[in-house]
Amino acid sequence: MDFTLTEEQEMLRQAARSLFTRECPSSLVRAHMDDPAAADPLWKHLREWTALAAGDTVDLCLFLEEAGAAVAPGPFFATTALFGPVLAAAGHTALESVQAGELTGTVAMAGADGAWTANGDPVKTFVPELDRVDQVAFVGEGPTVAVVPAQGLAWRPVATLDSTRRLFEVEGPADRSAAVPVAAQALADAVGRATVAVAAELVGAGRWLLDATVAYAKERTQFGRPIGSFQGLQFEITDMALAWERAAAAVAYAAMALDAADPDRRTAVHVAKAQAGEAARRCARVGMQVHGGIGYTWEHDLHLRLRRAYAGDGLLGPVTWHLDRLAELLFDSDRET
Amino acid sequence: MRLEWGAEEEAFRAELIEFLAAHAPPEARRRRDFIGSDDGSLPGWARAWQATLFDHGWMVPGYPPELGGRNATPVQTLVYLEELARQGIPRSLHFGGYAIVGPSLLEFGSEAQRAMAPAAIRGDTVWCVGMSEPDAGSDLASLSTRAELDGDSFVVNGQKVWTSYAMVAEKCFCYVRTNPDVPKHKGISVVIIDLDSPGVEVRPLRHVTGAAEFAEVFFTDVVVPRGNLVGQLDDGWRITMGSLAHERGGIWLEGVSGCQRTVDDLVALAHRRRLDRDLAVRRRLAAAYAEAQGLRALGYKGFAGFAQGSSAPEHSYMKLATSELRQDLYELGLDLQGPFGVVTDPERAEEGGRWPHAFLVSLAATIGGGTSEIQRNVIATRVLGLPRG
Numbered sequence A: 001m002d003f004t005l006t007e008e009q010e011m012l013r014q015a016a017r018s019l020f021t022r023e024c025p026s027s028l029v030r031a032h033m034d035d036p037a038a039a040d041p042l043w044k045h046l047r048e049w050t051a052l053a054a055g056d057t058v059d060l061c062l063f064l065e066e067a068g069a070a071v072a073p074g075p076f077f078a079t080t081a082l083f084g085p086v087l088a089a090a091g092h093t094a095l096e097s098v099q100a101g102e103l104t105g106t107v108a109m110a111g112a113d114g115a116w117t118a119n120g121d122p123v124k125t126f127v128p129e130l131d132r133v134d135q136v137a138f139v140g141e142g143p144t145v146a147v148v149p150a151q152g153l154a155w156r157p158v159a160t161l162d163s164t165r166r167l168f169e170v171e172g173p174a175d176r177s178a179a180v181p182v183a184a185q186a187l188a189d190a191v192g193r194a195t196v197a198v199a200a201e202l203v204g205a206g207r208w209l210l211d212a213t214v215a216y217a218k219e220r221t222q223f224g225r226p227i228g229s230f231q232g233l234q235f236e237i238t239d240m241a242l243a244w245e246r247a248a249a250a251v252a253y254a255a256m257a258l259d260a261a262d263p264d265r266r267t268a269v270h271v272a273k274a275q276a277g278e279a280a281r282r283c284a285r286v287g288m289q290v291h292g293g294i295g296y297t298w299e300h301d302l303h304l305r306l307r308r309a310y311a312g313d314g315l316l317g318p319v320t321w322h323l324d325r326l327a328e329l330l331f332d333s334d335r336e337t
Numbered sequence B: 001m002r003l004e005w006g007a008e009e010e011a012f013r014a015e016l017i018e019f020l021a022a023h024a025p026p027e028a029r030r031r032r033d034f035i036g037s038d039d040g041s042l043p044g045w046a047r048a049w050q051a052t053l054f055d056h057g058w059m060v061p062g063y064p065p066e067l068g069g070r071n072a073t074p075v076q077t078l079v080y081l082e083e084l085a086r087q088g089i090p091r092s093l094h095f096g097g098y099a100i101v102g103p104s105l106l107e108f109g110s111e112a113q114r115a116m117a118p119a120a121i122r123g124d125t126v127w128c129v130g131m132s133e134p135d136a137g138s139d140l141a142s143l144s145t146r147a148e149l150d151g152d153s154f155v156v157n158g159q160k161v162w163t164s165y166a167m168v169a170e171k172c173f174c175y176v177r178t179n180p181d182v183p184k185h186k187g188i189s190v191v192i193i194d195l196d197s198p199g200v201e202v203r204p205l206r207h208v209t210g211a212a213e214f215a216e217v218f219f220t221d222v223v224v225p226r227g228n229l230v231g232q233l234d235d236g237w238r239i240t241m242g243s244l245a246h247e248r249g250g251i252w253l254e255g256v257s258g259c260q261r262t263v264d265d266l267v268a269l270a271h272r273r274r275l276d277r278d279l280a281v282r283r284r285l286a287a288a289y290a291e292a293q294g295l296r297a298l299g300y301k302g303f304a305g306f307a308q309g310s311s312a313p314e315h316s317y318m319k320l321a322t323s324e325l326r327q328d329l330y331e332l333g334l335d336l337q338g339p340f341g342v343v344t345d346p347e348r349a350e351e352g353g354r355w356p357h358a359f360l361v362s363l364a365a366t367i368g369g370g371t372s373e374i375q376r377n378v379i380a381t382r383v384l385g386l387p388r389g
C-alpha cells in the first residue's frame, strides 16, 4: 500500500488548489447564494477538468478535496462525480461529451427515503443542480438508467443549510422508453465513486476548517498569550486534527480500493463516508468554538464550511446510514446490501 | 429534603397560571427554542408583553411593585421561573435591560440613574451591554475603549463588537478604560452612552443564521456627561459581577427546561420518523433524558443552598452543561432525520425547518456570556480549587 502521490497527482493537486484559490473566492460563493449564475465564471475554468469524470477515483478525489475546501458551487460535482460515472456504468455514449466539457448533467436516484439505492419511486429527491444542467440520468428499479434532457421536467428546489450545493426534487420523466438496464455491480461502483467523491469534498472542507482554526489559535491572543497555548484548546484541536487525518486516509484508501476493483471496496466506501462526515462536522463545531464570537458572524467564512460539512454529510448517506450498512456487513454476513 | 412545594407556593403558582392564561399573547406561546427574535427587531407584541408583566408585578417578582415585582420570596421566584420555563413563555426578547442594566443601576447607580431602572426593566428603554471588543472577549479586563475625563464630561474613543441589539437600543451600558496606568482590572469604569450621540456609529453584524442581531459599535470623540458614570470612577469591574442577584438561584431553569422540552420534542420526532423501535435511537434519547433530569436535580440542589444564603457551586456547572447538552440535542435532531436533517425548506422540513435553525442558534450558547472553556476554568480553579495553569 502506498499513499504517496505520484508526480502527476501532486501536480493535479497543485493545479486544483491554485485554480480554486484564484477563481473561487468567498465573494463568488456568497454572490452565488442570491444568484446561481454567479458560479458561471468558475465553470468556464472547471469545464476544462471534466475528463476527471472517467479517470481514476484517486484523481477525482484530489481535485474535489480542493473544491470542498473552497466550497465551490456550480455543476462540476454533479457532472463529474455523479452524472459521468453513471453514464459510464450504463455504457452511455454521452460520457465523451461530458469529458470534453461540452455536456453537464446530474443524477436523480434517491427516492422518498432519501437513500441512494435503486428504487421505483415516482419522485426523486436530493438531485443536485438540476435546473442548471443539460441532462439528468434517472436511476430506476431494475436497476435501469434513463438519460433525458433536464428541460421540461417537473422539479422544485428544496433549500438546505448549504446554499453552495443546490438540491431539487424531480418527477420521473413521463416517457419511460429511455430507460435501459444497467449492471448492478457497475451501478454500485458508480454510486461508490460518487460517495467517496462527496467524502473527498468533506475532507477538503474539514481541512479548511482545521487550517483556519490552527492559524487562528496561534494568532489570537487573550490574557497576554496565544489562545492556542491553553491546553484546553490544544486538546480539542488535536482531537479535531486526528479525526481529520483519519478521515483523509480512509477516503484515499477507499478511492484506491475502487480504482483497483478491490473486493473490500464496498466496506471501504462506507468507512470513508462515515469518517469524513464525522470529521467534517467535528472540525466545524470545534472550529466555531475556537473562533468564538468572530466565528459566529455571517461575515466570517467559517459558517460556509460548517454548512457544507453538515449538508455534505447528508448527501449520499449521512454517518448513521453508512454505519448501519457497515453493521449489516459485520453482523449479517449472509446479507447483500 | 422534600419533593413538593408547600401550599403557599402552589397558591402563588396558581395565581401566575391564571395571569398567564389571561394575558400572555399567542406569540409568546409559540414554543421557541431560544429567547430572541429572528430578525433582530423587537416586535410590538414582545414590548407590550414585557410592559404588561411589569404593570402586574410579574416582570421581576422579587422586586417591589414600582420595579415590576411583588416582593416575592426566593422560593416564589423559583416557582415563577419554573412555571414560565414549563410553559415556554419568555418575559422579554432582550435580557440586557431587565437582567443586567436595571439591577446594576439599582445597585451601583446615582439617584438619577436609579430612576432609569423601571424603564429598563419594563423595556420602555432598550439597552445594549457593551463589554466585548475585538481584542477583549474572554479577557474582558483588557478592554481598551478609552474614556478620558475632560472637565464635566468624558470623551470616548474605541470600539465594541458583537453587541446584541445595538441596532435597536437607545442606550449602551458601556465598559470603558478610564485609567490606563494601573493594573487592568482597576482602570475600568461603566458609563451610560446615548446611542444617538454624535460620534457613535452602529454597524449591524449578522449571526451565522443570517439574523442581524448584534453589531459593531464605534465611538469617535463621543462626549458623555460625567453624570453618566455608573458607580465610582475606575471601579467598573465590580459591576461586571452585578446582575439579578435574587434570580441567580433560578436562572438555570431556563436552560434545563429548554433541554427537557427538546428531549420531549426529539421523542415525538423519533415517533414521526418511525425510529421509536430503533434501539440506538431509544438509548441516545434515554441518555439525553437522564442527563437533563440529573441537571434539573442538580439545579434544585443548588437552589436549596442559595435560598439559605450560601453560595451555590452547583450553579457554576449549569450554564456549561445545559448549553452543551442543547447543542448535542439539536444535532441529534438533525441525525434523526437522516439526509433530511439539513433541509430548511419550510414546506419540506420537519416543523418548518426548526431543527437546522435551532442547531445554528445553539452554537452561540457555548460562546456568548462566557465560553465553555472559561466556565471550565472557573469551575476548575474556584469550585474545585485546582491550581491555576
Ligand SMILES: Cc1cc2nc3c(=O)[nH]c(=O)nc-3n(C[C@H](O)[C@H](O)[C@H](O)COP(=O)(O)OP(=O)(O)OC[C@H]3O[C@@H](n4cnc5c(N)ncnc54)[C@H](O)[C@@H]3O)c2cc1C
Binding pocket: A220, A222, A223, A227, A230, A231, A232, A233, A289, A290, A291, A292, A293, A294, A296, B128, B129, B130, B131, B132, B133, B134, B136, B137, B138, B139, B161, B162, B163, B164, B165, B214, B364, B367, B368, B369, B370, B371, B372, B373, B374, B377
Ligand atoms: C450571539 C452572541 C451575542 C453576544 N452578545 C454580546 C453582547 O451583547 N455584549 C457583549 O459585550 N458581548 C457579546 N458577545 C460576545 C461574547 O461575550 C464573546 O464572544 C465571548 O466573551 C468570547 O470572546 P471572543 O469571542 O473574543 O473569544 P476569545 O476570548 O478570543 O476566545 C476564543 C477561544 O479561545 C478560548 N479561550 C480564551 N481564553 C481561554 C482560556 N483562558 N483558557 C482556555 N480557552 C480560552 C475561548 O474559550 C474560545 O474557544 C456575544 C457573542 C455572541 C456569540
